Amino acid sequence: MGINDTLNTQISSFMSRYDNADDIKFAYNGETHINGWWCVWLYGSGVPSNMQHICTNKDIGLIWRWNFQSCRADMKCASISEPIYGQVRWWNDNAFCLPKSSKIEMIWSFCGSSQGEGWSCIQVPLDGFTNNFLCWRQHRL
DSSP states (O other), X not given: OOHHHHHHHHHHHHOOTTOOTTOOOEEEESSSOOTTSEEEEXXXXXXXXXXXXXXXXXXXXXXXXXXXXXXXXXXXXXXXXOGGXXXXXXXXGOEEEEETTXXXXXXXXXXXXXXXXXXXXXXXXXXXXXXXXXXXXXXOO
């Protein structure tokens, strides 16, 4: 199975017959961006990211912040943490951010993907950890 086959399987696993056409979907790709999706490249000082990307099926204004200097008052962010590293490594000043006006809520979990009803999660195996997940839920009016 090639990279495109694996990627198509991963993306289709997020799509079910119960999905609303307006639902936001996230996907992780450890090698490149996903054609037709909006992607952010996980980069930064000391980040072992190579060409890792987090992508969404729609442009939701997602950005990747990798230092405290780039925090902005008009953004809401899900900070990245991995307790095994404590304060020593690059994790503590990294975050996924959205405009404050976004109807999407995000959290980072280093304890697996069980966040409760209404949450969707994707595994983000940064630095070889398999228990890290970016989770989100979409609020509707």
